[in-house]
Amino acid sequence: MKALKKILIIDSNESERNKLKHFLEKEGFEVEGAVDGETGIQLLIEGDYDLIIVELELPGINGADVCNIVRKIKETPIIVLISNGEEKNMLSSLRAGMDDYILKPYIKAEMLHRVKATFRRATTNDSTVIEQDKNQIRLPNAVIEWEAHRITGGGKEIYLTPKEYELLQYLTSWPNKILSRDELLQAVWNDEQSLDTRTVDTAIKRLRDKFSKISPETASTIKTVWRVGYIFEI
Known part of the structure; x- marks a missing residue:
């Protein structure tokens, strides 16, 4: 047994x-x-x-x-x-x-x-396939440039809003780990009132839409865990 x-x-x-x-x-x-x-x-x-x-x-x-x-x-x-x-x-x-x-x-x-x-x-013995330093993260299909608030890959370039930038920073700080909607709301929007978890869902959708302009594989790094939250999965 x-x-x-x-x-x-x-x-x-x-x-x-x-x-x-x-x-x-x-x-x-x-x-x-x-x-x-x-x-x-x-x-x-x-x-x-x-x-x-x-x-x-x-x-x-x-x-x-x-x-x-x-x-x-x-x-x-x-x-x-x-x-x-x-x-x-x-x-x-x-x-x-x-x-x-x-x-x-x-x-x-x-x-x-x-x-x-x-x-x-x-x-x-899972290891995250991310190469990063203080200025950027290299993913298999894209590069996130923190100082420029920019993501590049496949000859394409997209820019992030300040909140998208903060949200992505938090997600990538905990790769391959589930983050609840409440947790993300508190971490990224903690100074704002009258917001709910739908704010997180909307921001995640915008990030995915921007990632998809690079490639479907890049967009698939942000996954939904049903009834729980999201995970930045490599």
Whole structure:
């Protein structure tokens, strides 16, 4: 019999931790829980897990500290649970240690997508086919030039509006990872009021339309994950 994937959830909220534990168990995973970072680290030292899901705002050793400690001793994939509004302040310090993150509150379908995607990347040793520096990203069929707000390929050239530029920057910061509509709305339009997720859908459509002028393959790098959000997939 194939061994179940083993997940450790580190979350100080007992109700949320147990709900997630029961949900993932129903989806066929073996799950253990820890109430704080200290307990979680001890469990990690003593046992082997295929995935860690850790809350950012833990008492004592917080989620960022857990990521840093884990990375010194193991290569276990990590998904961080981040409350809405915390992501801009914390992402830069967390990226070195985590494999993905998800904004709270999340829907179960989104969590399951991210868990499965993390396992898939770990199993296939997925590597993103992107060559990039601070000024540009080279894709198989196009080049994104950040300073010029321009995309070129196949002898064609398109330009981005400021919001399209910000949206694309955020998408490409997390290649091959699902980003929810709410997350993109908060990250790109956080200063604007009376907007909803349809704003994201409209902007994504405009980006795809512009990408399609380069090639169908370029346009297909932005994919829709039904009921969840979008993914910049290479």
